[in-house]
Amino acid sequence: MTGPVATITREDPAAWEQVALVDILDRVLAAGVVITGDITLSIAGVDLVYISLQALVSSVRPGGPGPTRDDRR
Amino acid sequence: MADRTVGNGVWVYAVCSDLDEQNLRGPQGVDGEAPRVVRAADLSAVVGSVDLARFGEEGLRRDLNDLHRLEAIARAHHDVVDAAARHRPVVPTRLATVYEDDRGVRAMLQWHRDRLVAALRRVEGRQEWGVKAYGVRDDQRSSRPADPGDQAREGAGTAYLRRRQAALSSRETLRRSTIEGAEALYALLSALAVAARRHRPQDPHLSGDPRWMVLNAAYLLDNGRVEAFGTAVTRSATAHPELAVELTGPWPPYSFAVLDDAREES
Numbered sequence: 001m002t003g004p005v006a007t008i009t010r011e012d013p014a015a016w017e018q019v020a021l022v023d024i025l026d027r028v029l030a031a032g033v034v035i036t037g038d039i040t041l042s043i044a045g046v047d048l049v050y051i052s053l054q055a056l057v058s059s060v061r062p063g064g065p066g067p068t069r070d071d072r073r
Numbered sequence: 074m075a076d077r078t079v080g081n082g083v084w085v086y087a088v089c090s091d092l093d094e095q096n097l098r099g100p101q102g103v104d105g106e107a108p109r110v111v112r113a114a115d116l117s118a119v120v121g122s123v124d125l126a127r128f129g130e131e132g133l134r135r136d137l138n139d140l141h142r143l144e145a146i147a148r149a150h151h152d153v154v155d156a157a158a159r160h161r162p163v164v165p166t167r168l169a170t171v172y173e174d175d176r177g178v179r180a181m182l183q184w185h186r187d188r189l190v191a192a193l194r195r196v197e198g199r200q201e202w203g204v205k206a207y208g209v210r211d212d213q214r215s216s217r218p219a220d221p222g223d224q225a226r227e228g229a230g231t232a233y234l235r236r237r238q239a240a241l242s243s244r245e246t247l248r249r250s251t252i253e254g255a256e257a258l259y260a261l262l263s264a265l266a267v268a269a270r271r272h273r274p275q276d277p278h279l280s281g282d283p284r285w286m287v288l289n290a291a292y293l294l295d296n297g298r299v300e301a302f303g304t305a306v307t308r309s310a311t312a313h314p315e316l317a318v319e320l321t322g323p324w325p326p327y328s329f330a331v332l333d334d335a336r337e338e339s
Contacts, residue, residue, distance in 0.1 A: 004307065004310040004311050004318065005306050005307050005310045005318045005319065005320050006317075006318070006319045006320070007303070007319075007320045007321075008319070008320070008321045009320075009321070009322060009323070010155070010322065010323055019321065020275075020280055020281075020282075021144050021147065021148070021279070022275045022276075022279050022280040023203060023275075023321060024147050024148060024151050025143075025147055025279075026272045026273075026275070026289065027151070027165075027291075027324060027327035027328060028147050028150050028151055028154075028165075028167065028168040028327065029147070029167070029168055030272060030273075031165075031167070031272075031291075031327040031328040031329075031330065032165040032166050032167035032168070032327050032330050033088075033164055033165070033166055033167065033189075033192065033330045033331065033332050034166075034167050034170075034332075035085070035166055035167075035170055035181055035185060035332070036181075037085070037169075037170040037171045037172050037177075
């Protein structure tokens with residue numbers, strides 16, 4: 001599709017390959033049915049995963065892309 | 074009690090009404106395994122056998138905190154869910170749902186049968202699409218050169234303050250109209266969808282996209298309305314030049330896979 005909207009669809013495998021990790025994380029970590037597993041209930045709890053993500057964000061921050069690059073100047 | 078760090082566990086990707094294992098050929102699972110199907114109560118769970126040294130509680134705790142491992146696991150999980158979703162309506166399970174053995178998976182299918190069936194019915198013949206909107210910054214406005222006449226009359230200090238104030242208020246106006254634009258977009262598109270849901274705006278540090286995300290929404294659409302939805306997204310993006318809009322999909326219905334009574338907010 002051309003025009004003002006950037007469209008990434010599954011029917012375009014090359015573009016879909018690049019689908020941002022964050023888009024996937026939004027869905028696999030914060031959505032999907034929560035069913036009690038034998039083993040990983042405590043791990044699968046949203047909070048814990050979000051804590052993990054917070055840790056990730058801060059670990060990514062120093063070298064990562066984003067506004068911090070400007071802040072450091 | 075069984076040692077939960079030795080041997081194999083069973084990772085669950087999704088549940089569907091009935092799926093031929095042939096349809097899962099292709100993607101590798103989170104542990105590089107071939108995904109398979111476990112059946113009970115007229116339902117099929119899409120699962121994989123995983124090594125508990127890595128996919129037990131301890132291993133997961135470690136790996137979910139490692140961005141590269143998390144990425145590999147999330148993408149593999151998604152690929153298997155997506156493969157199943159191309160053939161059958163699916164209810165994806167949240168990342169890291171692990172059982173000790175197939176018996177545990179069958180018990181889960183039996184125990185939750187009615188609610189899983191209801192969840193499957195809600196997503197049948199439907200697709201999830203994502204719409205993200207970013208605020209388009211208007212940097213020119215805040216750096217507009219001053220009128221030299223002003224400076225002469227008021228003195229440089231006053232003129233500076235005046236300019237600064239004007240810049241701030243125009244930025245505030247832009248910020249507000251951007252938020253209002255995103256709200257209008259969300260509402261307009263919601264009217265075309267069976268259901269709508271908002272995810273948190275993505276952290277620029279994770280997404281690598283420094284733009285200000287104003288909207289991170291997911292829509293559940295009837296298959297027949299996907300094209301009209303795409304047209305509406307394009308039309309509203311044109312009507313809202315203050316927003317940069319991105320459309321992604323179709324996704325398996327992650328954002329709308331909910332078991333009744335187990336409703337929970339993220």
